[in-house]
Each structure stands twice: as structure tokens, then as C-alpha cells.
Amino acid sequence: MNEKDELILLNSWASPFGARVRIAMAEKGINQYELREEDLFSMSPLLLKMNPVHRKVPVLIHNGKPICESMNIVQYIDEVAVFNGKPALLPPDPYSRSKARFWADFIDQKVYGTMRKITRNRGEEQVRAKEELIETLKVLERELGEKPYFGGEFGFVDIALVPFYSRFYAVETLGNFRIEAECPKLVAWARRCLLKETVSNSLPDPLKVYEWVLYVNDKFGIKQN
Amino acid sequence: MAKSDVKLLGAWPSPFVNRVQIALNLKSVDYEFQEEKFDNKSELLLKSNPVHKKVPVLIHNDKPICESLIIVQYLDEVWTSGPSILPSDPYDRATARFWAAYVDDKWFPLLKELRTTEGEEAKAEISKKLKEGLVLLEEAFIKCSKGKGFFGGERIGYLDIVFGSFLGWLKAVEKIAGLKLVGELVTPGLAAWAERFCSHEAVKGVIPETDRLVELAKIIQARLKAQSAPK
Numbered sequence: 001m002n003e004k005d006e007l008i009l010l011n012s013w014a015s016p017f018g019a020r021v022r023i024a025m026a027e028k029g030i031n032q033y034e035l036r037e038e039d040l041f042s043m044s045p046l047l048l049k050m051n052p053v054h055r056k057v058p059v060l061i062h063n064g065k066p067i068c069e070s071m072n073i074v075q076y077i078d079e080v081a082v083f084n085g086k087p088a089l090l091p092p093d094p095y096s097r098s099k100a101r102f103w104a105d106f107i108d109q110k111v112y113g114t115m116r117k118i119t120r121n122r123g124e125e126q127v128r129a130k131e132e133l134i135e136t137l138k139v140l141e142r143e144l145g146e147k148p149y150f151g152g153e154f155g156f157v158d159i160a161l162v163p164f165y166s167r168f169y170a171v172e173t174l175g176n177f178r179i180e181a182e183c184p185k186l187v188a189w190a191r192r193c194l195l196k197e198t199v200s201n202s203l204p205d206p207l208k209v210y211e212w213v214l215y216v217n218d219k220f221g222i223k224q225n
Numbered sequence: 226m227a228k229s230d231v232k233l234l235g236a237w238p239s240p241f242v243n244r245v246q247i248a249l250n251l252k253s254v255d256y257e258f259q260e261e262k263f264d265n266k267s268e269l270l271l272k273s274n275p276v277h278k279k280v281p282v283l284i285h286n287d288k289p290i291c292e293s294l295i296i297v298q299y300l301d302e303v304w305t306s307g308p309s310i311l312p313s314d315p316y317d318r319a320t321a322r323f324w325a326a327y328v329d330d331k332w333f334p335l336l337k338e339l340r341t342t343e344g345e346e347a348k349a350e351i352s353k354k355l356k357e358g359l360v361l362l363e364e365a366f367i368k369c370s371k372g373k374g375f376f377g378g379e380r381i382g383y384l385d386i387v388f389g390s391f392l393g394w395l396k397a398v399e400k401i402a403g404l405k406l407v408g409e410l411v412t413p414g415l416a417a418w419a420e421r422f423c424s425h426e427a428v429k430g431v432i433p434e435t436d437r438l439v440e441l442a443k444i445i446q447a448r449l450k451a452q453s454a455p456k
Contacts, residue, residue: 053327053361067319069326079315094302098290105292106276139276 001062001080007033008061010047012040014212016112016163017070018058019202023159024074024089026198028081041219071104074159089156100151103143104160110136111164118175119213120222130175134182141186148192158193162203165190169206170213231256234270234282236263238441240333240390241293242281243431247386248297250427252307294325297386311383317369321376324365325387332358333391340398340442341449348402355406362388363412370414374421381425389422390432397438 007030011018025033038047038057050066051059060067060076067076078089090097114136117129140161144150150157168179168187180187193199233249233256235242249256261270261280273282273289283290283299290299301310312318335358339351369376369384376384399406409416422428 062316065316067316068323072319072322072326075322076315076319079318094299095285095288095290097302098295098299101295101298102290102292105295 001030001083003032006061006063009033009035010038010044010050010057010059010061011035012038012057013204014209015057016167017056019163019166019204020070020159021058021060021073021077022202023162023198024077026202027086027089027154027159028077029086030077030081071108071156071160074156078156087153087155089159091151091155096151100156103140103150103157107140107157107160107164111161115164115167115171118171120217120220126175130177133171134179137179137183137186141183144185144189149189154193154196158189162190162193162199165194166203166206166209167213170210173210174213230286232259232284233257234259234261234267234273234284235280236261238433238438239280240394240432243393243433244293244386244390245281245283245296245300246431247381247390247427248300248310250431251310251381251386252300252304254300254304254307294329294387297383301383308380309382310377310386312377320365320369321383324362324369324376324384327358328362328388328391332362336391336394336398339402340394341446342402348404352402352404352406356411359407359412359415363415366414366418370418375418381422381427385418385422389419389428392419392423393432393435393438396435397442400435400439401442 009018009021009025011022022035025031036044036046038044040057043055046061047057047059048055050061051057051068054068056068058068058070058073060073062076062080067073074089090100111133114129114133118126118133121129149155150161165187168190172178194203231249231254233242233245235245235258237260246258259267259269261267266278269284270280270282271278273284274291277291279291281291281293281296283296285299285303290296297310312321332355335351335355339348339355342348342351365384366376369378371378373379375381376388381389395406407415407419423432
């Protein structure tokens with residue numbers, strides 16, 4: 001990958017998955033790319049052409065060829081951007097890589113869906129979703145342990161998880177609970193990540209995310225109370 | 226490498242376990258297989274995969290690796306002297322990982338649903354979605370194979386293993402539901418590939434016989450019905 005390469009990132013400002021890619025690009029020192037904002041209620045022809053299977057952001061278009069699915073894009077960037085002395089996002093040894101992939105997969109399976117259940121439901125369903133989220137975050141907190149970042153150094157798993165921190169405020173407000181009360185170490189880790197410019201420049205404002213969640217709920221006819 | 230250095234916790238009917246077996250065969254790795262029962266999981270399994278408590282789990286030099294796709298990638302990265310499983314080009318690798326995720330997250334759940342669905346209308350609806358998925362996979366096959374016999378080109382690769390491991394259950398569900406999903410008319414590439422894949426020496430003997438899986442499906446279904454029957 002060099003300066004002559006054409007890079008376009010199809011994204012949506014509130015997407016935690018898009019934020020993962022933005023953080024990864026910044027970490028790898030890739031700043032020359034076009035960031036295109038997609039309206040998820042009115043997708044561009046380019047998005048529909050580049051990701052016909054899922055019709056979702058993010059999509060990275062590298063010299064006209066699309067790469068889809070956020071952690072897949074992160075791995076791709078890690079593999080092709082090996083210049084300028086920036087650290088690898090995945091560790092070098094196979095066993096550590098397998099652990100990083102495991103935890104990224106766990107985060108993919110357990111975090112977003114549960115958060116959405118909290119913001120879109122009330123009553124019993126919401127209570128169950130809150131319990132599930134706290135349990136998931138506690139498992140992650142245990143895995144983090146006393147390390148500053150999941151892999152020791154900031155990397156793959158941190159990138160997979162930290163964008164969801166922007167959604168904590170929305171989830172806490174609509175769910176009427178505080179995540180920090182249950183998972184203080186995890187919240188401390190998130191704040192530590194935010195001290196990095198690559199992260200703080202890539203994450204949306206939690207208040208704006210909360211307003212966005214309300215807007216989307218309204219569009220789907222979900223009542224707030 | 227001694228046989229005891231590599232242990233696979235698995236279950237014969239699991240396509241996810243079959244994947245790892247095929248990969249181990251491709252790399253000519255000697256390993257010990259421990260059969261796990263769904264309703265009586267071993268201490269070792271619970272200790273090695275406390276998060277998901279599922280098979281397959283590969284234990285290499287006492288260290289556990291979980292999740293079939295992750296295990297296959299691990300095997301490819303450790304046993305570098307054997308034939309490569311992931312493509313060498315980063316873009317082809319990203320493409321292979323994309324379709325592997327599609328097969329696991331979108332396509333196979335539909336197949337599982339079809340296995341337990343009753344009623345012609347409901348079955349028709351799910352099989353329509355499955356066939357649409359197969360058309361996508363046919364296109365992917367044409368692109369990835371570049372005129373050769375496998376998704377991986379001349380040799381079996383990641384996507385062959387990932388998708389191919391479902392062929393046992395695909396044939397079983399076709400029998401149970403009484404319909405054909407992969408056919409020479411709509412998906413000729415896949416139909417030919419399926420034969421080729423199943424007769425590959427690394428695959429033979431790994432994917433269970435269709436009738437065995439059909440029998441097992443009947444037993445599971447009967448058990449589920451008994452559990453949910455009114456007392």
C-alpha cells in the first residue's frame with residue numbers, strides 16, 4: 001500500500017463497526033483516504049454495489065475492490081500496511097493471534113445485539129438484556145485483568161471493543177443503570193483508550209449517539225417512556 | 226510432533242469439528258480425538274472452553290484454541306510446512322474470511338432451521354432463502370476458483386473446508402425435507418465441487434454418512450418433542 005493507492009471508506013458516523021476501521025487506519029498511519037458518509041435509510045448505489053450481500057457499513061474500497069465486515073477490514077489493513085514502522089494490530093505468534101481473534105469474535109457475538117435489545121425494549125426483555133450485557137462485560141473485564149490493554153499493547157481486541165463505549169451513555173440512559181458501577185475496570189480501560197488520539201478522533205460523541213438511537217427508535221415506531 | 230501434543234475435543238456429527246479434522250488431515254498432523262457428549266461434557270472441555278463450553282477445542286501443548294475458524298487459521302499459521310490453507314494474497318484472504326463468515330452466520334442457521342421445520346409452505350420459504358444463498362456462493366466459487374476445481378484454486382483451501390464441512394448436513398436435510406438444494410441446473414459449479422471435495426483424501430471418512438445424520442436428526446427431534454410435550 002502506498003500513496004498512489006485509492007482508499008475509500010464507506011461509513012456512518014454513529015457506527016461502532018465503522019469506528020473500528022477508522023481507529024485501525026489511524027493506528028497504521030493511514031490518513032490519506034476518502035471518508036464517505038452513508039445514510040443508512042437511503043444507501044448510495046456505491047454501497048449497494050460494493051456490499052450487495054449485507055448492504056452494511058463499513059466497506060473499505062481499495063483500488064476499486066471492496067473489503068467488508070469490520071474486523072475483516074482491520075485484519076486486511078494490518079496485513080497490507082506494513083510500511084512506516086507502525087505496530088502490528090495482531091500479535092506475531094499464532095497462539096496470541098488465536099486468542100485475539102477469539103475475543104474479537106466474542107465481542108462480535110455478544111455486545112452489539114444485547115445493547116440494541118436494551119435500547120429497543122422495555123420490561124422483562126430489557127431486564128434480561130441488561131443482565132446479559134453486564135455478564136458479558138464482566139467476562140471481558142476478567143480477561144483484561146491487570147493489563148493496560150487486552151493484548152498488553154493496544155491492538156486488535158481493544159479496537160474491537162472500544163467503539164461500543166460511545167454507546168454506553170445511550171444504553172445506560174434508556175436502561176436506567178450504570179455500567180461503571182458494575183464494571184469499573186472496564187470503564188477505566190475505555191477511558192485509557194480515549195487518551196489516544198487515534199481513538200478519540202475516531203469515536204462519535206456519546207450524547208449525539210444517544211440522540212441518534214432515539215431518532216432510529218422513533219423511525220421504527222419504538223416508544224420511549 | 227508426538228500425538229499427545231495435539232488433542233481435539235469434538236463430536237462426530239459436528240460440521241465445525243469436521244472442519245478441524247479436515248485441516249489436521251491436510252497438514253498431516255497426528256492427533257488424539259476425544260469424543261464429547263452434548264449432555265455430559267468432560268472436565269477438560271469445560272476447563273478449556275469456559276466461555277462457550279462447546280466443541281471443537283484444539284489443545285496444543287496444553288494450550289486450548291477455540292472456535293473452528295480460529296482453530297483452522299491457527300493450524301495454518303503453525304504448520305507452515307504443510308500445504309497452505311488460507312490464500313497467500315491479503316485480498317483473497319479477506320474474501321475467503323468474508324464468505325466463511327457468511328456461511329456460518331447467515332447460511333447454515335437457515336439449514337438448521339429447515340431441518341426442524343414442518344409444513345410445506347414454511348419449508349418452501351426457507352429453502353428459497355437457502356437457494357438464494359447458494360447462488361451467491363456459486364458466484365463466489367466462480368470468482369475464487371479462477372477456473373480451477375476448488376475455492377482455493379488447484380488445492381483445497383479455507384473456504385472449501387468451511388463450506389464443505391456442511392455438505393454432510395446439507396445432504397441430510399435435503400433427505401429430511403424432501404427437496405434438492407444444490408443442483409446441476411442452478412449451481413453447476415457447486416454441484417461438481419461438492420463431489421470433488423467429498424472424495425478428497427483429507428475429507429474422506431471425516432464427514433459422516435448422510436443416513437447416519439438423518440437418523441441422528443430424528444432422534445434429536447423426538448427428544449425435543451418429548452421434552453416440550455404437555456405432561
